[in-house]
Amino acid sequence: MDTKNADLAALRDALGERLVTEATIVNGYENDSSRAVFTGATLGLVLAETADDVSLALAWAHERGIPVSIRGAGTGLVGGAKAYDGGLIVSLERMNQIVSVSPDDRLAVVQPGVITAELDAAAHEHGLFFPPDPASARTSTVGGNIATNAGGLRCVAHGVTSDWVSALTVVLADGRILRTGALTRKNVVGYDLTRLFVGSEGTLGVIVEAAVRLESLPEGDPVTFWAEFDGLAEAGAAVTEIVNSPARPEVLELLDALTVQIIEDVFPSGMRIPAGALLVGQTVGSDAAKHAETILDISRRLGASAAQIAADDSLVEARRMSNPALSARGLKVSCDVGVPVSALAEVFTGIAAIAERHGIEVASVAHAGDGNLHCKVAAPDTPAGLAQADALIDDITRLALSLNGTITGEHGIGLVKHHELPWQLDEVALDVQRAIKRTLDPRDILTPGRAV
Amino acid sequence: MDTKNADLAALRDALGERLVTEATIVNGYENDSSRAVFTGATLGLVLAETADDVSLALAWAHERGIPVSIRGAGTGLVGGAKAYDGGLIVSLERMNQIVSVSPDDRLAVVQPGVITAELDAAAHEHGLFFPPDPASARTSTVGGNIATNAGGLRCVAHGVTSDWVSALTVVLADGRILRTGALTRKNVVGYDLTRLFVGSEGTLGVIVEAAVRLESLPEGDPVTFWAEFDGLAEAGAAVTEIVNSPARPEVLELLDALTVQIIEDVFPSGMRIPAGALLVGQTVGSDAAKHAETILDISRRLGASAAQIAADDSLVEARRMSNPALSARGLKVSCDVGVPVSALAEVFTGIAAIAERHGIEVASVAHAGDGNLHCKVAAPDTPAGLAQADALIDDITRLALSLNGTITGEHGIGLVKHHELPWQLDEVALDVQRAIKRTLDPRDILTPGRAV
Numbered sequence: 001m002d003t004k005n006a007d008l009a010a011l012r013d014a015l016g017e018r019l020v021t022e023a024t025i026v027n028g029y030e031n032d033s034s035r036a037v038f039t040g041a042t043l044g045l046v047l048a049e050t051a052d053d054v055s056l057a058l059a060w061a062h063e064r065g066i067p068v069s070i071r072g073a074g075t076g077l078v079g080g081a082k083a084y085d086g087g088l089i090v091s092l093e094r095m096n097q098i099v100s101v102s103p104d105d106r107l108a109v110v111q112p113g114v115i116t117a118e119l120d121a122a123a124h125e126h127g128l129f130f131p132p133d134p135a136s137a138r139t140s141t142v143g144g145n146i147a148t149n150a151g152g153l154r155c156v157a158h159g160v161t162s163d164w165v166s167a168l169t170v171v172l173a174d175g176r177i178l179r180t181g182a183l184t185r186k187n188v189v190g191y192d193l194t195r196l197f198v199g200s201e202g203t204l205g206v207i208v209e210a211a212v213r214l215e216s217l218p219e220g221d222p223v224t225f226w227a228e229f230d231g232l233a234e235a236g237a238a239v240t241e242i243v244n245s246p247a248r249p250e251v252l253e254l255l256d257a258l259t260v261q262i263i264e265d266v267f268p269s270g271m272r273i274p275a276g277a278l279l280v281g282q283t284v285g286s287d288a289a290k291h292a293e294t295i296l297d298i299s300r301r302l303g304a305s306a307a308q309i310a311a312d313d314s315l316v317e318a319r320r321m322s323n324p325a326l327s328a329r330g331l332k333v334s335c336d337v338g339v340p341v342s343a344l345a346e347v348f349t350g351i352a353a354i355a356e357r358h359g360i361e362v363a364s365v366a367h368a369g370d371g372n373l374h375c376k377v378a379a380p381d382t383p384a385g386l387a388q389a390d391a392l393i394d395d396i397t398r399l400a401l402s403l404n405g406t407i408t409g410e411h412g413i414g415l416v417k418h419h420e421l422p423w424q425l426d427e428v429a430l431d432v433q434r435a436i437k438r439t440l441d442p443r444d445i446l447t448p449g450r451a452v
Numbered sequence: 453m454d455t456k457n458a459d460l461a462a463l464r465d466a467l468g469e470r471l472v473t474e475a476t477i478v479n480g481y482e483n484d485s486s487r488a489v490f491t492g493a494t495l496g497l498v499l500a501e502t503a504d505d506v507s508l509a510l511a512w513a514h515e516r517g518i519p520v521s522i523r524g525a526g527t528g529l530v531g532g533a534k535a536y537d538g539g540l541i542v543s544l545e546r547m548n549q550i551v552s553v554s555p556d557d558r559l560a561v562v563q564p565g566v567i568t569a570e571l572d573a574a575a576h577e578h579g580l581f582f583p584p585d586p587a588s589a590r591t592s593t594v595g596g597n598i599a600t601n602a603g604g605l606r607c608v609a610h611g612v613t614s615d616w617v618s619a620l621t622v623v624l625a626d627g628r629i630l631r632t633g634a635l636t637r638k639n640v641v642g643y644d645l646t647r648l649f650v651g652s653e654g655t656l657g658v659i660v661e662a663a664v665r666l667e668s669l670p671e672g673d674p675v676t677f678w679a680e681f682d683g684l685a686e687a688g689a690a691v692t693e694i695v696n697s698p699a700r701p702e703v704l705e706l707l708d709a710l711t712v713q714i715i716e717d718v719f720p721s722g723m724r725i726p727a728g729a730l731l732v733g734q735t736v737g738s739d740a741a742k743h744a745e746t747i748l749d750i751s752r753r754l755g756a757s758a759a760q761i762a763a764d765d766s767l768v769e770a771r772r773m774s775n776p777a778l779s780a781r782g783l784k785v786s787c788d789v790g791v792p793v794s795a796l797a798e799v800f801t802g803i804a805a806i807a808e809r810h811g812i813e814v815a816s817v818a819h820a821g822d823g824n825l826h827c828k829v830a831a832p833d834t835p836a837g838l839a840q841a842d843a844l845i846d847d848i849t850r851l852a853l854s855l856n857g858t859i860t861g862e863h864g865i866g867l868v869k870h871h872e873l874p875w876q877l878d879e880v881a882l883d884v885q886r887a888i889k890r891t892l893d894p895r896d897i898l899t900p901g902r903a904v
Contacts, residue, residue, distance in 0.1 A: 059778055104792075104794035155637070156637075160638055180881070182876075183856045184792055184856075184860055185790070185824070186858070187790060187861060188860050189865060190904050191651070191652055192650065195614075196643055199644055216698065240556055246671055263620075281793075287739075329884065338637070338638050340635050341637065355880055370636075370638050371638075372638050404636075405634070406640075407641055409636060411640070412640050413641060413801075424641050425641065426631065428628050428631075429642070432892070433645070435889060436643055439888060
């Protein structure tokens with residue numbers, strides 16, 4: 001038995017059948033939902049059931065300098081959970097218990113492998129909900145959402161995942177267990193380590209438990225509204241005015257005509273195809289109808305060709321299917337840029353010019369109320385085709401930065417966007433980021449070479 | 453000329469008259485508003501006018517290992533801005549410009565020395581406001597509020613200061629200038645360094661510029677309400693129910709009878725003195741009157757002896773004067789604990805028992821909607837008297853911790869609470885906190901020995 005096998009035997013002794021090495025099983029844990037494809041061989045897969053399992057696995061890897069990839073449901077879009085050749089995979093899917101829900105404190109304690117929509121459903125039983133709502137909420141996990149600081153449809157009203165995390169239990173690279181935060185609404189004891197781990201994309205530690213905040217369900221049913229515009233830029237200008245009105249939508253999404261057409265093709269539901277762009281959203285609470293009318297009035301005044309209250313929420317449901325629909329049609333190369341909301345019209349005008357210059361059709365979907373855009377393009381599966389698509393995405397990314405924007409609003413950096421990092425962060429910022437990484441993971445075993 | 457004077461000459465060459473050494477001036481910058489009293493002698497005071505001034509001063513101190521205290525308006529309550537013997541003081545009071553207000557993006561860029569209420573007033577000109585609202589808003593600075601992650605009266609509706617900071621410019625210990633965050637609503641590029649610096653109490657860097665988020669002013673005028681209870685515990689139970697109702701107060705404060713009596717004695721305004729406790733708050737927006745009635749109904753049902761809409765906001769204004777009033781009456785020894793809001797009744801019952809056991813009268817004021825309590829006691833200015841008061845405060849702090857609480861909700865750790873840090877943070881947490889401090893300030897010059 002060589003050293004590697006002897007080492008693995010030590011881990012097997014500790015974890016028993018929670019360490020899996022059968023290739024047919026392990027292969028299913030090597031990739032995420034990005035276009036990064038794993039080639040190589042891992043040492044094995046840990047199907048962790050407890051914080052101690054994670055601690056044992058990391059301490060073992062830390063001692064040996066073995067790279068570790070960490071995954072919830074594998075829904076990530078930037079390669080953050082892709083396995084490492086010669087590495088260990090830690091899966092948190094079995095740590096899927098909702099530990100407690102405390103209605104009076106509007107808090108829930110959950111394990112990382114809980115599906116986000118299941119947490120939301122558990123909160124509903126107490127008249128509460130979990131506001132973070134990525135489009136993947138029915139398949140992605142709370143742990144993954146926290147590790148990437150996921151966004152989603154309701155951010156325009158409720159902020160991002162980090163706004164809803166009160167406390168974390170994290171296994172550090174060397175296996176030690178760290179507790180951050182508090183169960184109180186306010187807490188200023190020491191540095192905000194909770195926020196440091198939220199969005200750290202698996203590079204600083206493994207989240208094994210989280211206390212998250214819940215919100216009271218609004219009164220009544222949501223009101224869904226829609227408006228059609230001749231172009232994205234016109235719709236963008238309307239969005240800028242809407243988010244600064246008293247209307248306060250809970251959802252405010254923008255889809256271009258190509259995206260609507262593809263969603264309707266792949267998941268037919270009878271959607272109208274707009275000439276240029278479809279604005280769709282929801283208002284909630286006792287003033288929901290009044291607020292929806294305010295939004296429709298603004299839309300009409302700023303050029304909407306049609307604008308109406310919808311009979312049901314099917315348009316919002318259709319919006320949630322944009323990513324699988326576009327992917328099914330081969331539009332897999334994506335970006336996730338953000339701009340200040342005042343720059344929405346300008347960024348859409350610029351994207352149209354970039355698409356024309358490259359001669360590639362771009363499908364755009366935006367969490368418009370937050371200024372967060374996802375543009376997707378098709379690319380032939382050849383190096384030249386991918387390079388062409390990447391060049392277009394790079395141009396859109398630089399456009400966003402030129403408008404005081406960001407290279408990623410919610411998907412994270414991961415592997416896929418790692419080359420873009422120095423476009424946004426200067427030398428000092430990169431240096432501080434990496435110094436923190438070295439401090440917490442000196443042997444660089446946790447998701448190495450990604451995020452920072 | 454000895455080495456120290458030669459060194460100081462180098463700093464004077466760089467800063468000119470922005471370096472002040474006249475004792476009569478410097479003395480005014482040596483203490484904050486806590487009971488920590490500076491004795492000793494500083495090397496001088498830097499009245500910084502630009503980020504470069506701060507950078508020069510820190511680089512100079514870093515090279516020489518000289519401790520630096522940093523201050524805005526000196527309103528801190530935990531000794532965070534107290535000077536160091538042989539140290540340098542950096543004051544940011546001259547960096548007091550509102551650089552820009554961008555209404556469409558609901559963002560303002562400000563220098564750290566801007567008085568918080570002045571930022572709020574500037575936002576009002578655009579139909580916006582700056583939600584963080586510490587009781588000291590008319591005297592404390594935005595930079596100080598960010599450095600301590602200040603709370604205040606409106607947190608129950610709008611969260612704490614950190615929820616409103618988008619981006620920072622920070623001078624690091626060695627003089628390098630770091631830019632964190634982005635001007636977009638969502639941004640997941642690298643670790644959340646903005647949040648790391650918010651609340652770091654001057655121990656990681658000096659904030660020299662901040663982009664802060666603003667919010668649209670609610671419709672109509674606020675509605676002020678009040679309710680009187682026979683005791684704090686009864687009032688606490690009502691608060692737990694109120695914050696989980698649809699009423700959503702913007703302010704929800706609780707004052708015990710002793711506090712009300714002292715405010716009325718020091719700043720007479722005709723306040724009624726309740727038998728046990730006064731609950732006072734405000735609702736805002738188009739449903740303000742309806743929501744206030746909901747709160748009054750809950751209060752009456754849970755035992756309020758009187759509960760009414762107020763004719764004006766004078767009760768909230770009176771509440772803002774509680775700290776100066778109590779201090780004027782010698783109640784200077786304070787705590788700032790927090791508990792989950794479901795534990796409010798229990799913590800008040802426990803505090804009454806502790807007060808009785810110690811034979812010391814306790815005045816309590818609470819940002820009740822957040823479960824954040826400030827208890828203050830008088831102590832004779834003798835070592836024995838102070839020790840007695842400290843022992844009582846320690847008991848209250850341990851009580852809060854036993855209820856899943858925190859040792860500080862908004863004032864910070866600073867110098868005064870430093871001994872309590874290990875009560876809340878375990879060895880791993882302390883180790884991680886201090887490792888981050890060492891990484892960013894390896895020579896330990898920035899506010900050394902405090903906060904972490």
